[in-house]
Amino acid sequence: MKVFLTGATGYIGSAVADTLQTAGHTVIGLVRSQDGVRRLKDRGIDAHIGDLKSAESLIEAARQADGVIHTASTNNFDAPEADITALEAILTALEGTGKPLIYTSGTWVMGNTGENIANEESRIDPTPLVAWRPAVEQQVLQAAERGVRTVVIRPALVYGRGGGVLANIVHSARENGIVRFIGTGANYWTLVHVEDLAKLYVQALEKAPAKTLWIAASGSPVQVSEIAQAVSEAVGISGQTQAWPLEQARQLMGPFADALVLDQKISGTKATQLLDWKPQSPSVLNELKHGSYVNVAQATA
Incomplete structure (x- = not known):
């Protein structure tokens, strides 16, 4: 596939880009500057200049790709409107195509989990930093009804x-x-190694059904x-x-x-069983x- 990857020069995105290439996919990475273009070029990755704060800059790349993996964030947790607008632009670009969109959330939306091991079916109680994310998760999952193969991944603490x-x-x-x-x-x-996490993104890109949620947690x-x-x-x-x-x-x-x-x-067993994810x-x-x-x-x- 030709995959449009946001956050391609970031911590998670860099690992995802490497794993996509190893799996034989072509990566087009979102960057904000010529410096970012050079950094991706040195790794054999094509670049698309744009910004999450400019939704229009995302649409063309999303339309031309066979799928989108969204790992980028403005990290403005007090005012996530730009993140939400960027996501909606990507969803609109993919509408009716059946192409995959993988959205990155996180297990902090689950809050304290107590003594029992939590999973995708467990209740959520987001910590204030990410109180806005559960609504966005639902926005992504519901977009399956608009003809997008939408997937949400909740990474545990990444190392x-x-x-x-x-x-x-x-x-x-x-x-x-x-x-x-x-x-x-x-x-x-609960944690997940960034390279194992990257493998889950690729497995989800290739195999995950529409409107599915997956926890990335290992050990x-x-x-x-x-x-x-x-x-x-x-x-x-x-x-x-x-x-x-x-x-x-x-x-x-x-x-x-x-x-x-x-x-x-928190458990990542669902992904190991149904997506053959092997941390x-x-x-x-x-x-x-x-x-x-x-x-x-x-x-x-």
């Missing part, structure tokens, strides 16, 4: 390739000599205090961890703090202790 939230924690630990975690550290995070949930300990070892300050009261974290981080303190135990990457603890985050820690030393 790997030395990036994501964990990279920020590693950098902070190196700079401050201590690993801070919000709350007591007794909460659990067992990991307690945040255990992740903090692994980070401390990666940066050479073993055991130097510190609880950070939520109210204090909110003063600096706003609603992002509430997202990081969520207690989430194979190292666990988050192995990645922290022996993988890409060791390099990040050394680079910031």
